[in-house]
Amino acid sequence: MKFALLAAALTLSPAIAPTTAFAQMRALSDPVVGHPDPESLFTSPDRKLHRNKQAALRIQRELLKCNEWARAGEWLTDRYIQHNPVAASGLKGVQDYFLNVAKRTPTVPCPNLSANDPNAVVAVMAEGDYVTILTKRIVPYADDPSQSYTTTWFDTWRFVDGKADEHWDPATLPTGPAPQAAASAxxxxxxxxxxxxxxxxxxxxxxxxxxxxxxxxxxxxxxxxxxxxxxxxxxxxxxxxxxxxxxxxxxxxxxxxxxxxxxxxxxxxxxxxxxxxxxxxxxxxxxxxxxxxxxxxxxxxxxxxxxxxxxxxxxxxxxxxxxxxxxxxxx
Incomplete structure (x- = not known):
């Protein structure tokens, strides 16, 4: 139904069906499933691609999974150019956020990547200086957060001498009006x-x-x-x-x-x-x-x-x- 107020005028029927609210959509796709042996995807017979894939593995495992952000300089360059709109560029800023603001603590010992990870790795692709990792993402339904669906996230890095120098992902800024201060009238x-x-x-x-x-x-x-x-x-x-x-x-x-x-x-x-x-x-x-x-x-x-x-x-x-x-x- 395109609209409610004009429906009666278009049909001019004495008996008009009541207006119904638009239903919350549900995912039609098959669920995203992680690779059964994700770490096997981070290898290549090409020496350069193998080096970059292994650095990407460390970012995915040691940093994103196990929060070893004090070691981030081992796999990120000092300038680390960031294209995520809610993150600033630079290794120092990345470490300051995760160590001092978010206060992430390392997982010890750091386990291998698994198909059971919430952000399980689906596929890994490498070409030239670039490595892209596709991962599972679980998203709750807006009208019922107790239920969720899965979709696919990606991270792409450009590597220089075995370290990530630039990063892309599909993140966007939050939608809706800016939050008001709690004390403001x-x-x-x-x-x-x-x-x-x-x-x-x-x-x-x-x-x-x-x-x-x-x-x-x-x-x-x-x-x-x-x-x-x-x-x-x-x-x-x-x-x-x-x-x-x-x-x-x-x-x-x-x-x-x-x-x-x-x-x-x-x-x-x-x-x-x-x-x-x-x-x-x-x-x-x-x-x-x-x-x-x-x-x-x-x-x-x-x-x-x-x-x-x-x-x-x-x-x-x-x-x-x-x-x-x-x-x-x-x-």
């Missing part, structure tokens, strides 16, 4: 911002009820979205398609009442000076009035709860994402 927004957002949401309902495609799209940022419908062109088309569908049904003899959208029990949550979340309940009603059972009697076509992400751009508030079917984690 929540940002409550200004009276001007609250008034502007109230006006924005009024314009949204009015442009939708008047089938004004241009005005409707103008409520969103250029990349704004209603559910899966993203961007001004797609949003305008959503409204014009709605009008075309209604015209077709009228031509077939259907009676279509005036559409009204109701937004109720609003709670405006500012997440920063230029960002906010708009929590609400919504109803879509067709009809112009009259007693129950009459052709013009109001008919509720949809109802539910919504959470919209709003953003302030160049002094004006816009909808960035309208979500009329939030999951419990999004509410």
């Amino acid at each position: 929540p940002y409550l927004g200004t009276d001007e911002d609250r008034a502007a957002i109230n006006a924005l949401m009024w314009r949204y309902d009015r442009s939708l009820d008047h089938y004004d495609a241009e005005a409707y799209a103008a409520n969103f940022t250029p990349d704004g979205a209603f559910g899966q419908v993203k961007g001004h062109d797609a949003l305008r088309k959503m409204i014009t398609d709605l009008v075309a569908g209604q015209d077709k049904r009228r031509a077939e003899g259907a009676t279509i009442g005036k559409m009204h959208h109701f937004t109720m029990n609003q709670w405006l949550e500012f997440t920063g000076p230029t960002t906010a979340r708009y929590h609400y309940y919504h109803q879509t009603v067709f009809g112009t009035g009259g007693a129950l059972g009459s052709p013009t009697a109001p008919v509720m076509a949809a109802a539910g709860q919504g959470v919209d992400d709003l953003v302030k751009v160049d002094g004006k508030w816009y909808i960035q994402y309208r979500n009329v079917a939030p999951t419990r984690e999004q509410e």
Whole structure:
């Protein structure tokens, strides 16, 4: 279902299925399994490749598994160029983090790599100065951390004289807003911002009820979205398609009442000076009035709860994402 509020307008059926939240996905892939003899992968008949693979083995075993970071200089160069966005370059910084900040203590004695390691080695590839290790990664499901799935991580090193001089992996920065200091008070927004957002949401309902495609799209940022419908062109088309569908049904003899959208029990949550979340309940009603059972009697076509992400751009508030079917984690 692309969206909930407009579904009734597209079908104009008196009986509308209730909106359902998007389900948390589950992995479809086969599980990642470590190699039964991982250390056998770190060898090569080529002398140079063998040397680099053995250094990679030491990084994987002595450093990453057994935390012997005081010995890191045996396998990392002093400049050790790091491309992981949450790690700084340099041997000294690496050692300072693991020894003094994370306070990792060595595992003694250091066991061999095993297929049972949480980050078990899957494959090792070497070419020229580069060695890549593929490893298993266990990831908990967001909606149920007691369950998990497996995927594949990689680490690639470039070696100089038997030591890793440069490193790559697929790490990214954490997503979502920056964490606020525990002692800081929540940002409550200004009276001007609250008034502007109230006006924005009024314009949204009015442009939708008047089938004004241009005005409707103008409520969103250029990349704004209603559910899966993203961007001004797609949003305008959503409204014009709605009008075309209604015209077709009228031509077939259907009676279509005036559409009204109701937004109720609003709670405006500012997440920063230029960002906010708009929590609400919504109803879509067709009809112009009259007693129950009459052709013009109001008919509720949809109802539910919504959470919209709003953003302030160049002094004006816009909808960035309208979500009329939030999951419990999004509410």
